């Protein structure tokens with residue numbers, strides 16, 4: 001598959017009308033795009049006896065989006081108590097929830113068990129910790145860290161330097177121990193990549209899990225009910241990159257399944273994923289306005305959004321494509337650093353980017369669309385510098401737009417503060 005020009009679901013006139021109603025900056029998500037994509041994923045993986053995607057809630061923790069994904073048959077992957085509550089409030093229940101946490105507090109294990117979520121243990125010591133905090137459930141998953149067996153990728157790093165998971169030797173002891181402690185159903189998880197666009201990398205990960213499931217069965221007699229390939233499917237942030245070919249990916253995993261799982265007598269084995277970026281990433285945009293222009297040693301375009309709204313560029317130097325509605329075909333003859341208003345020099349959405357000439361102004365400046373912000377976007381934001389995070393809008397399939405999160409207010413910023421001298425209890429209540 002070839003790369004494609006970056007798309008945005010509204011015309012310039014439609015966007016201007018929207019901005020009249022909801023001032024910039026805001027996130028816009030495309031429900032039809034998300035649903036279409038979710039169906040394409042489910043269709044490609046329908047070649048397996050069972051498939052379950054658990055959307056990683058951390059990437060876009062908004063109940064409106066989770067409701068859409070739940071309607072498409074997706075579950076949730078949670079890593080904290082608030083994320084468990086988000087899944088619960090949209091009706092994602094029981095084994096549709098995977099609780100993949102690490103350094104987990106006892107109270108969160110108890111909450112996950114109460115909800116019937118699948119606990120995915122991150123470490124050998126958590127077997128005793130879980131037993132002491134709550135109980136060993138019927139169904140239990142363990143996270144595998146293949147260490148030097150698998151080369152990492154840039155964002156997540158090398159597995160042997162990653163804090164997550166059990167070693168292979170630990171798993172060979174852990175599963176029999178869990179069985180002795182009452183577990184009856186077992187699963188194996190790993191996550192070794194982030195934003196990986198090469199399907200063969202993911203196929204190789206599946207192969208490693210299949211081989212380990214076969215080894216565990218051969219050595220301990222314990223049979224896995226499913227394997228969870230984790231998250232990490234990439235998206236084409238750059239227009240010249242090609243998206244993952246789901247059919248190729250599922251087909252490659254199926255070949256490994258037929259070569260390893262079937263002869264080992266382990267079929268049917270469920271295939272689970274915890275993807276987030278590839279599910280919603282391309283269907284979210286941060287929309288801002290170009291307010292200021294500054295010319296010193298470089299030329300800067302200052303937006304009304306900042307890295308508190310989207311920190312991937314500042315945090316990882318990540319590329320997010322930028323388009324200017326109405327200037328899609330204008331020649332990219334300017335070179336800008338496109339920046340936010342934070343007192344941090346890494347608050348740059350783009351560095352030395354070739355763009356059409358951008359007009360600036362508080363109310364008349366060009367609108368600026370920052371692409372592929374539908375996962376790990378607003379969710380990673382913060383309030384440093386007293387920045388109030390922007391809200392979120394959802395474009396419905398009928399063309400209407402609904403606000404699904406309001407902008408933060410100064411009252412939100414002050415909500416946790418307690419004046420000196422005020423008497424409060426340990427919870428901060430008067």
Ligand SMILES: *Cc1c(COP(=O)(O)O)cnc(C)c1O
Nearest residue numbers: 056100231232233274275276277
């Ligand atoms: C972040 C995360 C995911 C989702 O990752 P994507 O790269 O967005 O697919 C899934 N599982 C776990 C355990 C994670 O930490």
